Amino acid sequence: MEGYKKCPYCGEEIPESATKCMYCTAWLNEPQAATQPQPRPVQPQPQPINVQSQPVRQKNGPGTAGLVLSILGLVLCWVPIANVILWFLGFLFSFIGMFKRPKGKAIAGLVISIVSLVVLIVLFSVLGNALLESDAMDELFNYY
Numbered sequence: 767m768e769g770y771k772k773c774p775y776c777g778e779e780i781p782e783s784a785t786k787c788m789y790c791t792a793w794l795n796e797p798q799a800a801t802q803p804q805p806r807p808v809q810p811q812p813q814p815i816n817v818q819s820q821p822v823r824q825k826n827g828p829g830t831a832g833l834v835l836s837i838l839g840l841v842l843c844w845v846p847i848a849n850v851i852l853w854f855l856g857f858l859f860s861f862i863g864m865f866k867r868p869k870g871k872a873i874a875g876l877v878i879s880i881v882s883l884v885v886l887i888v889l890f891s892v893l894g895n896a897l898l899e900s901d902a903m904d905e906l907f908n909y910y
């Protein structure tokens with residue numbers, strides 16, 4: 767016995783192999799699910815969560831200056847006087863930049879300033895030890 771199916775158009779029972787409904791004369795060749803999928807234009811939905819966190823493109827002059835000076839200070843940490851001045855200016859501008867937006871460069875400047883400070887301290891202590899151990903210090907003391 768042949769199976770039966772329901773005509774998707776009129777609901778009457780028709781043979782499984784039927785390609786055309788004998789009641790409503792609708793063609794059954796095309797499966798109903800295959801109704802032309804309309805190519806929908808994909809519209810990128812703007813994500814509402816990120817709208818707030820997106821900072822308005824602003825310039826943070828002191829922050830940028832602080833970052834540049836900090837990098838210079840780090841690069842020139844072996845230059846006496848210049849290293850201290852550059853470190854101080856870098857730290858100062860980065861600190862001022864912290865109160866402006868965007869803070870990215872100011873924070874980077876501060877981090878580099880801290881690194882520079884550590885480098886400077888290490889450098890000075892090494893230098894100091896070297897001086898203490900060298901005869902230069904003795905000569906300096908003997909001078910008085």
Ligand SMILES: [Zn+2]
Pocket residue numbers: 773774775776777778787788789790791792
């Ligand atoms: Zn039918």
